[in-house]
Amino acid sequence: MRYLPGQEVRVADRFHAGHHRTPGYLKGKVGEIQRVHNSFPNPETRAYGGDGLPVQALYQVAFAQNDVWEAYSGRQGDRLCVDIFEHWLEAVE
Amino acid sequence: MTDNEHSHPHGHDHQFPHVPITDEGAAAGRRVRLLEDLLVEHGLVSRDEVRQGIDWLVSRSPADGARLVARAWVDPEFKQRLLADAREAALELGLDPGPSPVVVAVENTEDVHHMVVCTLCSCYPKALLGPPPEWYKSLPYRSRAVSDPRGVLAEFGLDLPDVELRVLDSTADIRYLVIPRRPEGTEGWNEEKLASLVTRDSMIGVANAAAPSASASSARS
Amino acid sequence: MDLNRSAHDRGGWPTEELIDRTEHELDDWELRTDALMGALVARGVINLDEMRRAIESMPSPEYEEASYYERWLFAIETLVVEKGLVTQNDLSARLAL
Numbered sequence: 012m013r014y015l016p017g018q019e020v021r022v023a024d025r026f027h028a029g030h031h032r033t034p035g036y037l038k039g040k041v042g043e044i045q046r047v048h049n050s051f052p053n054p055e056t057r058a059y060g061g062d063g064l065p066v067q068a069l070y071q072v073a074f075a076q077n078d079v080w081e082a083y084s085g086r087q088g089d090r091l092c093v094d095i096f097e098h099w100l101e102a103v104e
Numbered sequence: 105m106t107d108n109e110h111s112h113p114h115g116h117d118h119q120f121p122h123v124p125i126t127d128e129g130a131a132a133g134r135r136v137r138l139l140e141d142l143l144v145e146h147g148l149v150s151r152d153e154v155r156q157g158i159d160w161l162v163s164r165s166p167a168d169g170a171r172l173v174a175r176a177w178v179d180p181e182f183k184q185r186l187l188a189d190a191r192e193a194a195l196e197l198g199l200d201p202g203p204s205p206v207v208v209a210v211e212n213t214e215d216v217h218h219m220v221v222c223t224l225c226s227c228y229p230k231a232l233l234g235p236p237p238e239w240y241k242s243l244p245y246r247s248r249a250v251s252d253p254r255g256v257l258a259e260f261g262l263d264l265p266d267v268e269l270r271v272l273d274s275t276a277d278i279r280y281l282v283i284p285r286r287p288e289g290t291e292g293w294n295e296e297k298l299a300s301l302v303t304r305d306s307m308i309g310v311a312n313a314a315a316p317s318a319s320a321s322s323a324r325s
Numbered sequence: 326m327d328l329n330r331s332a333h334d335r336g337g338w339p340t341e342e343l344i345d346r347t348e349h350e351l352d353d354w355e356l357r358t359d360a361l362m363g364a365l366v367a368r369g370v371i372n373l374d375e376m377r378r379a380i381e382s383m384p385s386p387e388y389e390e391a392s393y394y395e396r397w398l399f400a401i402e403t404l405v406v407e408k409g410l411v412t413q414n415d416l417s418a419r420l421a422l
Contacts, residue, residue, distance in 0.1 A: 030378035032275045034223055035330040036250065036337040049206060051277050058378035060408075069276050076253075076271075080337065085254040088268040094276035128392070133354035135398055135420060140361055142419045148410060149364040157360025161351075223336030225377055226393070235359075238349045241393045244342040246335040259344055273336060 012068050012097075018044045019103040020072060022095060030058035033099045041103055042074035045092055053096070068097035161235065168199045169232040169281055170302035172209070173313075174295040177286045187211060190281060194232060202231025204279045210272065211283040212309075217267050218282045219257070219309035221249035222274040229279040233304055240308065249273075260310040282306065284313040332385035355394045362397055371404045379403045 014020055024039030032054055047070055052063025076089040083089070143149050172194060176183035186193040190209040194201040201207055207229055210218045222228065223246045228236040239245050248256050253271045257264060272280045284306035290298060293316075305311035330338075351359070365371045379400035383391065391399065402420075405411045 030374065030381060032224060034273065034275060034336045035334045036223075048276075048278060051205070054276075054374040054377075057372055057374035060375065063374070069278075071278075073270075080251050084252065085269060086266070089253070090268060090270045091250055091273065092270060093273045094278050096276070129352055129354060132358075132392075132395060132398065133352070136354050136358045136361065138419050138421075139398065139401065140357065142411060142415065143361070143365070143405065146411060148370050148405070149361065149368060153364035153367065154357065154360045157363040158356045160363075161356055161359055221336075224333055225380070235351055237346075238393075239344050239346050242344060243335060243338070243389065244340050244344050247338040247340050248344070251337040256344065260346070 012047055014044045014047070014068075014070060014097070014100060014102070016044050016047065020044060020070075020100040021103050022072070023099050023101055027055070029055065031055050031099075033095060034093065036079065037074070037093060037095070040074055040079055042072040042078075042093075044070050045073040046071035048094065051096075070095055070097065070100065072100070161230075164230055164232075164234040166233045166302070166304035166307065167299070168194070169229070169304075169307045170299040171197055171199065171295070172232065172281070173283050173302045173307065174299035176209075176211075176283055177290075177298055178295055183211070183283075186283070200231050202229065202279075204229065204231070205277055207232070207279045207281060209281045209283050210270075212285045212312075214285075215267055216270050217264055217309065218270050218272060218280075219249060219253055220272045220274060220280045220282060221246060223247070223250055224273075224275055227274040227279060229281050232281060233307055237304070257310060260305070262311055282309040284309075284311075287313050287315050289316045331381055332383075332388040333381045358394045358397050358401075362401060365401065370410070371401070371408075375404055376400050379407075 019041060020043070021041045022033060022037045022039060047068070050066035050068050053067045054063065057063035071092050072095050074091045074093070076083045076085055076091055077087065079091055140149070140154060144151055172186060172190070175197065176186050182193065185196070186209045190207040191201040193209070194207065212218055226236055226241040228240060230236060245256065250271055250273055253269050254264065274280055284302065286298070287301055290301070301314040301316065303311060303314055306313045362376060366373060376397070380396045382403065383396060383399055388396065402416060406413050406416055
């Protein structure tokens with residue numbers, strides 16, 4: 012596990028041709044590791060008949076809604092928690 | 105496309121079933137039955153397996169999820185086990201947690217209200233809640249639950265107090281279940297009665313658990 | 326907002342549409358479709374990630390027009406042909422496409 016709860020991470024802002032489970036609205040956004048989940052087979056390769064191995068670390072990452080949406084109209088403390096694979100995350104220096 | 109007459113431009117007879125073109129359900133019904141026939145003939149599935157799958161699906165309802173919540177409300181140590189591993193907690197109560205490898209229960213408190221969505225498709229803990237409602241799978245819910253969750257809750261008639269609204273987007277293999285807050289006026293209620301207040305929508309997070317009705321709260325059991 | 330996103334990648338997609346909250350019990354054909362997919366997955370013929378990928382491969386207008394379980398039928402049909410388990414000719418002839 013590369014990242015720990017409380018650590019700031021950025022979602023990679025890259026184009027991926029093909030199946031992947033990192034939503035477009037999060038790419039490039041900065042959040043905080045909320046939970047470290049189990050590791051899972053990689054859906055990006057399983058989707059094309061592969062076995063998805065080696066398993067990939069999965070994290071629940073929390074984002075401030077105001078950081079994600081320019082025009083967010085809810086409350087200041089509202090958050091968005093999303094499950095993201097380790098290979099889509101970068102440490103924030 | 106709306107013409108139901110049996111005339112065709114072709115010169116030869118053919119066997120196209122005469123399904124009313126405007127009845128999408130009938131067309132889809134024919135399509136899935138023919139597909140199933142083909143796949144059974146090719147030995148890829150059996151009729152029994154499909155039948156069993158249907159039976160399992162229709163056996164699913166929010167009652168199982170409601171039992172988990174009701175037990176958590178009366179038993180703080182069970183609640184901790186539920187929060188640590190909802191799949192194991194379900195098995196503990198003899199419930200079927202379904203094929204998902206991980207189920208996570210999240211708890212609404214006086215500080216946080218949770219709401220669940222799957223923006224990419226429709227991931228949902230259907231073993232514990234039954235099939236998801238149509239609106240959960242709909243494009244506007246998938247779009248706005250993350251970007252305008254308070255607007256969505258307002259549409260559902262839920263006016264949140266001054267709490268953090270935490271939206272969970274189920275993008276991977278984790279399935280999420282919300283533990284709604286225990287309603288006021290339910291002191292001394294047994295689990296079965298408490299479970300009757302736990303609605304499907306409260307376990308998705310677009311509603312609170314139902315309040316006791318005036319007549320029910322006066323008859324503790 | 327990057328509108329080059331695929332139609333399935335829906336979070337934050339601009340929309341004025343209200344959410345239709347009408348309750349709908351699954352029709353027989355929807356239950357059958359769900360169970361058919363489940364049986365194929367249980368047998369290891371297809372996996373869930375392939376199902377999702379196949380659904381996502383629908384052209385955007387069709388994706389948006391199709392009902393939820395129609396997308397599943399599209400995905401199952403796509404995958405069994407792709408995997409060489411059924412020929413496109415057999416499928417088309419059987420479904421009278």
